[in-house]
Amino acid sequence: MYNDLRAIEAVTWTYLNGLYEGDAAKLEHAFHPTSALTTAQEDGTIKIVPRDEWLKAVRERPSPKAAGMVRGDHVLTIDLVGPTLALVKVKCQMPPRYFTDLLSFLKVDSKWQIAQKVFMTEMGP
Numbered sequence: 035m036y037n038d039l040r041a042i043e044a045v046t047w048t049y050l051n052g053l054y055e056g057d058a059a060k061l062e063h064a065f066h067p068t069s070a071l072t073t074a075q076e077d078g079t080i081k082i083v084p085r086d087e088w089l090k091a092v093r094e095r096p097s098p099k100a101a102g103m104v105r106g107d108h109v110l111t112i113d114l115v116g117p118t119l120a121l122v123k124v125k126c127q128m129p130p131r132y133f134t135d136l137l138s139f140l141k142v143d144s145k146w147q148i149a150q151k152v153f154m155t156e157m158g159p
Contacts, residue, residue, distance in 0.1 A: 035114060041146045042112055042120050042139055049137070049148060050107040050126060056097025058089045066140065066147040073153050098128045106132075117141065132156045 045064050052060030062085075069085045083091075098105070110123040120139040127133065138150040 038114055038117075038120070038141070038146070039112060042114070042122060043109065045139070045146050045148065046109055046112070046122050046124060046137065050109075050124065053092075053126060054097065054103075054105050054107070055099050056092055056095070058093045061092060062089055064148050065151075066142070066149050069147070069149050069151065071151045071153065073155065103127070103129055120146070127158075130158045132158050 048060050049064040051057070052064060065085045067085065071083045071085070071088050073081050075081050104127070106125070106127040108125045110125060111121075113121045115121060118141040120141075122135075122137040122139060124135045124137065125133065126135065133153055133155055135151055135153040137148045138152075139146050140149040
C-alpha cells in the first residue's frame with residue numbers, strides 16, 4: 035500500500051509539474067490515453083475534453099512558468115480506495131484562474147495513471 039501511495043503521489047507531481055512547465059510529455063505520461071477532462075460550464079452544460087485535444091492546447095499556449103506566474107500547487111488528499119483505484123484532490127493556479135481538480139487514478143498493468151480529471155475553475159483578483 036505504501037508503494038502505491040508513493041507512486042500515486044509521484045504521478046500527481048508529474049501532472050502538476052507538467053501543467054506549470056507546459057510540458058505535454060509529462061502530462062501525456064501522467065494521463066491514460068483514454069482519459070478526458072470534465073468541467074461544468076457557466077451555462078450549466080458539461081464540457082468534456084479528450085486528453086489528446088487538451089495536450090494540443092497545452093503545446094500551443096505559453097506555460098505558466100514561461101509567463102512568470104506564481105506557482106501554488108497543493109496536494110490536498112490521496113485516497114487509495116482499493117488495489118486499482120485512487121482519488122486525488124489537488125489545487126493549482128494560473129492566475130487569475132484557480133483550479134480544484136479531482137483526479138481519478140486507475141492501476142493498469144502495474145502502473146498508476148490518471149483515468150479522469152474532473153475540475154472546477156474559480157476566478158481570482
